[in-house]
Amino acid sequence: MEVIKFENVYYSYDRETVEQEELFDLHDSFALRGVDFSVKEGEFVAILGHNGSGKSTLARLVNGLLSPTSGKITVFGMDACERRNLFEIRKQVGIVFQNPDNQTVASIVEDDIAFGPENIGIEREEIGRRIEFALRSVGMEDFRNGTPNRLSGGQKQRIAIAGVLALKPRVMILDESTAMLDPRGRKEVMEVVKRLNREEKITVILITHFPEEALLADRAVVMHQGKIVLEGAPKEVFQKQDILERFSLVTPRPVRLCRALTKGGLPVADSMDPMEVAVGISNAIERVEPSQILQTKGAGLRSRTNTKENSETGGVLCQDLSHVYNIKSPFETQALEGVNLEINSGEFFGIIGHTGSGKSTFVQYLNGLLKVPSAEKKYKEKKSKKGLLPKPILKVNGFDLTDKHTDFRNLRSKVGMVFQYPEYQLFAETVWEDVAFGLKNFRPESTPLEVKEAVKEAIQTVGLSYEEVKGRSPFELSGGQRRRVAIAGVLVTKPEILVLDEPAAGLDPLGKEEIMSLLHKIHNDWCKTIIIVSHDMDEIVENCTRAAVFSEGKVLVTGTPEEVFSQAELLYEKGLDIPFVAKVCAQLRAKGIEISCDLTLEDFTEKLFDFAKNKGAGMRLRSEGGQNHA
Amino acid sequence: MREVAFGQYYPGNSFLHKCDPRSKILFLIVYIVAVLLCQNFYALGGCAAVFLLIAICSKIPFKLLLRSVKAVLFLFLFMTILNLLFTEGQTILWKWNFITITQEGVYFSIFLSARFFLLVLSSSLLTLTTTPISLADGIESLLSPLKLVHFPVHALALIMSIALRFIPILTDETGKIMNAQKARGADFETGGLIQRVKSVLPVLFPLLISALRRAQELGDAMEARCYSGSQVRTKYKKLTFTWRDLVAFVVAVLLLTGIILLRVYTPSVL
Numbered sequence: 001m002e003v004i005k006f007e008n009v010y011y012s013y014d015r016e017t018v019e020q021e022e023l024f025d026l027h028d029s030f031a032l033r034g035v036d037f038s039v040k041e042g043e044f045v046a047i048l049g050h051n052g053s054g055k056s057t058l059a060r061l062v063n064g065l066l067s068p069t070s071g072k073i074t075v076f077g078m079d080a081c082e083r084r085n086l087f088e089i090r091k092q093v094g095i096v097f098q099n100p101d102n103q104t105v106a107s108i109v110e111d112d113i114a115f116g117p118e119n120i121g122i123e124r125e126e127i128g129r130r131i132e133f134a135l136r137s138v139g140m141e142d143f144r145n146g147t148p149n150r151l152s153g154g155q156k157q158r159i160a161i162a163g164v165l166a167l168k169p170r171v172m173i174l175d176e177s178t179a180m181l182d183p184r185g186r187k188e189v190m191e192v193v194k195r196l197n198r199e200e201k202i203t204v205i206l207i208t209h210f211p212e213e214a215l216l217a218d219r220a221v222v223m224h225q226g227k228i229v230l231e232g233a234p235k236e237v238f239q240k241q242d243i244l245e246r247f248s249l250v251t252p253r254p255v256r257l258c259r260a261l262t263k264g265g266l267p268v269a270d271s272m273d274p275m276e277v278a279v280g281i282s283n284a285i286e287r288v289e290p291s292q293i294l295q296t297k298g299a300g301l302r303s304r305t306n307t308k309e310n311s312e313t314g315g316v317l318c319q320d321l322s323h324v325y326n327i328k329s330p331f332e333t334q335a336l337e338g339v340n341l342e343i344n345s346g347e348f349f350g351i352i353g354h355t356g357s358g359k360s361t362f363v364q365y366l367n368g369l370l371k372v373p374s375a376e377k378k379y380k381e382k383k384s385k386k387g388l389l390p391k392p393i394l395k396v397n398g399f400d401l402t403d404k405h406t407d408f409r410n411l412r413s414k415v416g417m418v419f420q421y422p423e424y425q426l427f428a429e430t431v432w433e434d435v436a437f438g439l440k441n442f443r444p445e446s447t448p449l450e451v452k453e454a455v456k457e458a459i460q461t462v463g464l465s466y467e468e469v470k471g472r473s474p475f476e477l478s479g480g481q482r483r484r485v486a487i488a489g490v491l492v493t494k495p496e497i498l499v500l501d502e503p504a505a506g507l508d509p510l511g512k513e514e515i516m517s518l519l520h521k522i523h524n525d526w527c528k529t530i531i532i533v534s535h536d537m538d539e540i541v542e543n544c545t546r547a548a549v550f551s552e553g554k555v556l557v558t559g560t561p562e563e564v565f566s567q568a569e570l571l572y573e574k575g576l577d578i579p580f581v582a583k584v585c586a587q588l589r590a591k592g593i594e595i596s597c598d599l600t601l602e603d604f605t606e607k608l609f610d611f612a613k614n615k616g617a618g619m620r621l622r623s624e625g626g627q628n629h630a
Numbered sequence: 631m632r633e634v635a636f637g638q639y640y641p642g643n644s645f646l647h648k649c650d651p652r653s654k655i656l657f658l659i660v661y662i663v664a665v666l667l668c669q670n671f672y673a674l675g676g677c678a679a680v681f682l683l684i685a686i687c688s689k690i691p692f693k694l695l696l697r698s699v700k701a702v703l704f705l706f707l708f709m710t711i712l713n714l715l716f717t718e719g720q721t722i723l724w725k726w727n728f729i730t731i732t733q734e735g736v737y738f739s740i741f742l743s744a745r746f747f748l749l750v751l752s753s754s755l756l757t758l759t760t761t762p763i764s765l766a767d768g769i770e771s772l773l774s775p776l777k778l779v780h781f782p783v784h785a786l787a788l789i790m791s792i793a794l795r796f797i798p799i800l801t802d803e804t805g806k807i808m809n810a811q812k813a814r815g816a817d818f819e820t821g822g823l824i825q826r827v828k829s830v831l832p833v834l835f836p837l838l839i840s841a842l843r844r845a846q847e848l849g850d851a852m853e854a855r856c857y858s859g860s861q862v863r864t865k866y867k868k869l870t871f872t873w874r875d876l877v878a879f880v881v882a883v884l885l886l887t888g889i890i891l892l893r894v895y896t897p898s899v900l
Binding site for chain 1: 762763788791792794795798799806807809810811812813814815816817831832833835836839840844847848850851852853854855856857858862863864865866867868
């Protein structure tokens with residue numbers, strides 16, 4: 001039975017909104033242009049598409065948050081364009097949105113879950129039962145009387161799902177509900193969604209950027225410029241690399257790996273499962289004659305920037321750094337506990353860790369937003385008692401951050417800091433003024449011409465056209481462009497160290513790749529050292545020269561990506577993931593194929609080809625030798 | 631993650647913490663009336679004794695209670711000195727130029743200070759032992775008779791609830807934006823008044839935009855969960871009175887009668 005049916009649906013945002021949406025690359029004002037789409041009862045459908053492709057519009061049309069310009073939408077046999085049906089439709093179709101903070105109305109979990117049932121006039125006792133059911137379904141029974149503020153992103157989203165479940169819907173739409181979560185949160189939410197679909201028989205429409213998530217669905221739908229352009233089983237959809245790229249979607253990393261290997265003469269069937277890929281690789285190595293290997297160079301995948309020369313500035317030295325929030329209050333929390341870390345000049349350094357691992361606290365120390373007690377103006381040396389914490393050492397870019405006489409303003413102009421979602425910090429009337437803000441603050445003595453030149457250079461460095469954007473309001477730009485403007489606003493003082501907290505968070509895969517290549521460009525031309533905080537392991541592996549893992553306020557491991565991710569057990573234990581290539585490597589090792597590489601796709605394929613040419617031959621020799629003996 | 635310590639609430643499990651918020655609010659009102667009815671030190675002493683009893687029951691550290699007085703200390707001193715100087719009376723204790731201090735003035739200023747002190751302390755005892763959420767619940771419930779005159783009590787309660795939910799989020803966000811602008815060289819601590827007002831703009835503006843964006847998204851999420859504001863809603867959470875509230879009621883009645891009796895039968899210092 002079809003529960004949702006779209007027939008030739010068009011949707012246009014009204015004039016006012018069009019002006020904002022224009023920059024989403026829509027050449028006309030239509031967000032949906034003739035969509036025919038249906039969902040069967042109990043189905044799990046994934047909708048993919050780059051930002052602005054119309055997928056969120058689709059979700060909002062289903063339950064009447066928007067109504068179509070033309071065309072027909074039927075939900076459970078009811079016309080979604082009729083206002084009087086909306087109440088009934090919304091009872092049947094729940095939506096979970098992207099931002100976990102903007103969906104809860106109450107400060108206590110059970111009150112928030114009760115909100116939906118209260119709205120439709122359910123009896124008190126029944127609401128109690130529904131709260132219990134909803135919390136059990138998302139595995140959050142223990143948090144019934146807790147407050148959402150103290151939960152992790154993943155837990156907050158599970159509460160949001162519970163809030164929708166309490167209405168007993170038959171369809172659940174997740175509108176990029178995992179986009180703002182870390183990998184652990186994403187996994188939690190996806191497990192819940194999967195279970196709801198299998199056990200509670202709830203129809204699921206999942207709007208996502210993540211190929212791994214789309215693979216869990218029965219059917220994947222790709223949208224582009226307001227139209228459905230591709231439809232099919234997720235596995236098949238992801239194999240159509242050329243088509244996906246045409247629609248600004250990125251082929252998932254595992255598929256790219258398989259493709260590169262096949263192209264080079266090692267035929268490996270496309271798969272997203274590290275186990276299957278490893279089996280494919282070992283079979284291919286067995287089968288293929290060494291002479292059939294065409295390539296020994298990787299198949300055009302980007303490799304890491306190498307470490308540049310060492311010098312005085314650009315480095316970080318940190319020893320015994322500790323930090324406690326809300327000291328001597330009931331809310332006291334230890335954020336850092338004796339952190340030791342050294343970052344050399346010229347590195348592209350990665351900091352990995354969960355929300356709450358202390359990584360964000362640590363980076364705030366790097367440019368003096370948080371200060372070591374001895375660097376405070378009021379600080380007076382106290383006689384230290386025995387057993388007291390050792391005095392921390394913190395040197396950044398040649399500045400001693402434990403000394404109160406340090407010029408912190410100068411430090412901040414040399415150590416640039418780009419926070420999470422930096423586009424939300426833009427404030428000025430024009431892009432030009434916003435970018436110039438930092439420069440005017442740090443160097444009020446610079447001449448207008450100097451400012452103009454610096455701003456121009458910064459805007460061009462982040463890949464925007466100076467003439468085109470300088471006079472525009474930052475709020476007219478698209479999300480990705482705004483992020484670039486925000487980065488330009490930090491670059492404008494020419495910092496020697498650039499620290500970025502989750503620079504790619506919330507972007508679609510293509511946007512992520514663009515930001516990362518921008519950072520490499522900045523690393524080459526502008527800043528000596530780049531430090532990124534990230535929880536995307538593939539991002540770390542593909543880009544960083546070295547990385548450190550933070551956990552519970554301490555540094556767990558430091559080293560090259562290879563050294564860090566060889567400690568898979570330790571990382572798993574802390575609830576962290578390892579990159580896809582590292583998983584395949586581990587599987588191959590179990591099969592006796594020892595590949596040592598720096599874990600980028602390019603290096604891995606190269607080493608595999610080498611292996612197939614040399615050691616592969618050796619393996620065959622051994623097995624032939626065995627036959628002779630018999 | 632930084633925990634935002636919000637409101638004055640001090641977590642605990644005492645008699646006072648467990649009382650129904652409605653009875654605590656009503657008790658505070660009765661108590662304020664009683665303190666204002668006091669005419670002399672006997673009556674005020676009675677009120678103070680009741681306060682001490684309640685404060686001990688609440689198990690709130692005394693230091694914390696006194697902190698609430700600190701906030702109004704300036705006002706407190708100003709009032710005391712004013713009363714000391716400008717109360718007329720017969721018994722002159724000290725005279726210098728136009729400054730005269732009378733015995734009546736001394737009594738009066740001590741009396742008023744003590745009264746003020748008790749009012750501030752008792753109000754902060756309420757906020758220390760009651761979470762903002764249950765305070766809001768209590769207020770909603772106490773206002774519910776106003777529904778009869780079509781006063782939107784429920785909407786008011788929802789507004790309070792959402793405000794409470796978003797205060798910590800926006801506080802956190804303010805901190806983040808301030809940090810980001812500080813990292814770009816913004817200075818919030820030095821400069822004259824105009825300079826400082828100007829320096830707040832780069833924080834205020836993004837904060838406002840973010841709040842509007844959040845409001846839009848929250849509106850969508852609420853609508854998607856069948857909220858329309860007009861239909862008949864049920865309410866899941868019901869406040870229930872327990873024996874504790876009966877105790878509070880008895881104490882309140884005794885206090886009020888006692889004070890009224892004292893007012894009738896003892897002389898006034900006023």
